[in-house]
Amino acid sequence: MKKIFVLALLSLSLAACEPSNTDNSNANGTSSSSPIAATPAPASPTPEAVASVKPQLKAGDKVKVTINGSTAEATVVSVDEKAGKVTVKIAGQKEEKTVAIGDVVTEK
Numbered sequence: 001m002k003k004i005f006v007l008a009l010l011s012l013s014l015a016a017c018e019p020s021n022t023d024n025s026n027a028n029g030t031s032s033s034s035p036i037a038a039t040p041a042p043a044s045p046t047p048e049a050v051a052s053v054k055p056q057l058k059a060g061d062k063v064k065v066t067i068n069g070s071t072a073e074a075t076v077v078s079v080d081e082k083a084g085k086v087t088v089k090i091a092g093q094k095e096e097k098t099v100a101i102g103d104v105v106t107e108k
Contacts, residue, residue, distance in 0.1 A: 057076050057079045057086060057101070057104065057106065058076065058079065059076055059077060059078055059079070060075065060076060061075070061076040061106060062074075062075055062106075062107045063075070063076055063086075063088065063104050063105060063106055063107060064104075064105045064107060065086075065088050065090065065097070065099055065103055065104050065105075066099075066103045066105075067090075067097065067099060067103070072090050072091065073090070073091045073107075074088035074089060074090045074091060074097075075088060075089050075091075076088055076104075077089055077096055079101075081101075084100055084101050084102075085098050085099065085100060085101065086098070086099055086100075086101055086103075086104050088104070
């Protein structure tokens, strides 16, 4: 009984994987031997004004930074946009920390 079940399951899975030769003609009954070409998308997108997603940071900015899941107030010491890193001095600490730009939120 177990072998029959496995054989039936295997045959159903193989049948489901086989490509079918069904005709996908339009439902209104018009069939044509030549395929209809789809309109291609424009080669280049239209130029649009894109708003800057990341905030513009500079040395001396007061920010909030997320380190190890907690948020702390800090001051920006330097910004490395190529590496995507910001060096900050966290309030109440002596050493500076380098964090990802995404972990920094400007205070308003």
